[in-house]
Amino acid sequence: MKSKTLIEKQLKRKTNSELVETIIAAKKNKAWLEVAGLISTPRKNHIDMNLGEIDKKTKQGETILVPGKVLSQGEINKKIKIAAIGFSEKAREKLIKSGSEIINILKEIKLNPNAKDIRILK
Numbered sequence: 001m002k003s004k005t006l007i008e009k010q011l012k013r014k015t016n017s018e019l020v021e022t023i024i025a026a027k028k029n030k031a032w033l034e035v036a037g038l039i040s041t042p043r044k045n046h047i048d049m050n051l052g053e054i055d056k057k058t059k060q061g062e063t064i065l066v067p068g069k070v071l072s073q074g075e076i077n078k079k080i081k082i083a084a085i086g087f088s089e090k091a092r093e094k095l096i097k098s099g100s101e102i103i104n105i106l107k108e109i110k111l112n113p114n115a116k117d118i119r120i121l122k
Contacts (some may be wrong), residue, residue: 001033001037002040010040011023011024011027011040013042014040018104018106022085025109029115031113031114031115032115034120038122039068046069047122048066049068049070049071050071050072050074051074052074054070054074054080055077055078057121058078058119058121059078061080062080063080063081063083063117063119064080064118065082065083065084065105065108065118065119065120065121067120068085069087070084070091072091076094078098079100080101081103082101082102084105086104
């Protein structure tokens, strides 16, 4: 796990205000510190995932977090709650069609400060 100092150092290079706000909120909360470390990395190191891959790795009704962008390749056949930095338009459409809940990471931190029942997909 990254130190708060390293996260702070990487945070200075970020220009996306929403991402900066998310990293700061995650860094302040001990339960979310791992997520802050994952999303403070350079964008090329973010973990982007396709829906097909997410479908294979999850169970019905699970809450998952993708420390990157959710992409539309594949299908999703489960109702899940998914938090991510971003979603492609087609991925968003497919998730809504499957009845899944879409949320950004910042909102999830505010709703669930203890990171209860959240699984990070890496």
